[in-house]
Amino acid sequence: MDIAQFKQLPFIGIVRGVDANGLEPLAEAVIAGGLKTMEITMNTAGAPGLIRKLVKKAGKDLTVGAGTVLSVDDLKTAIDAGATFIVMPVLVPDVCSWCVKKHIPVFPGAFSPQEIYDAWQAGATMVKVFPTKFLSPEYFREIKLPLQDVELMACGGVYPDNVRAFFEAGASAIAFGGSVFKREWMTKKEAFRITEAVKALLKEYHK
Numbered sequence: 001m002d003i004a005q006f007k008q009l010p011f012i013g014i015v016r017g018v019d020a021n022g023l024e025p026l027a028e029a030v031i032a033g034g035l036k037t038m039e040i041t042m043n044t045a046g047a048p049g050l051i052r053k054l055v056k057k058a059g060k061d062l063t064v065g066a067g068t069v070l071s072v073d074d075l076k077t078a079i080d081a082g083a084t085f086i087v088m089p090v091l092v093p094d095v096c097s098w099c100v101k102k103h104i105p106v107f108p109g110a111f112s113p114q115e116i117y118d119a120w121q122a123g124a125t126m127v128k129v130f131p132t133k134f135l136s137p138e139y140f141r142e143i144k145l146p147l148q149d150v151e152l153m154a155c156g157g158v159y160p161d162n163v164r165a166f167f168e169a170g171a172s173a174i175a176f177g178g179s180v181f182k183r184e185w186m187t188k189k190e191a192f193r194i195t196e197a198v199k200a201l202l203k204e205y206h207k
Contacts, residue, residue, distance in 0.1 A: 001063050001065065001085040001104075006063065006105075007173075009036050009202070010153075011174050011175070011205070012065070013030055013175075014176065014177030016041040016043070016067075016068075016177060017045075018186055020049070020053065022189075023057075024053075031062065034198060035062070037062065037085075038064060039067040039083075039085070041067040041068040042066055042067065042070075043068045048081040051081040063084060065083045065086060065087060066079075066086055068088070068089060069086050069087065070092055071095065072094050075099070084104070085104065086104060087106075087108075087175070088106075090109045091122060091124075096108055096124065097122065097123065106123070107125055109127075109129075109155070111130065113143060120149075120151075126151040128175060129171075131156035132158060132166075133157025134157070137162065138169065140166060151172040152173075153171065153172060155174075159201075160203070180194055182194075
């Protein structure tokens, strides 16, 4: 992952539970929507193979990473499959330090001010504030007052009607999952709805 390039369109799509048959139309849908960065969670069945397939099929159009990485073994499996960045729901120190040593962008999750600070001190590229749906943009604004150098990524609970507010409050990036990658849209071959949902988010960012 090229962080400078990512910051030009700082959105990560979180895909969980997709199968091999649905992966290609899903990739086409997000590319059509304008998304450039996507992760597949490691608790998705066959995740390493899906990452490998996505890199092969869409590597020129999508930066591909791995999410829900909770062990060094999962981390190494993901990197071997072609993932170029790592996302966690919490801070796993061993995973974070391995990524820092190997210069791999890493986004550990945190919630409280202490957790956010600890993740940043551990070498986070950005700290994924999760789950954001229980917070508000004002939380980001308050965190950034004492921790102004910490880069934050809002994850969970970000929609077209509040995405702009999170950026204005100090978020450096947005990650989204279930609100866009709805299981029924993936399984019922309604990928066009995913395209529309991605476009709606990015439209607000470009205003």
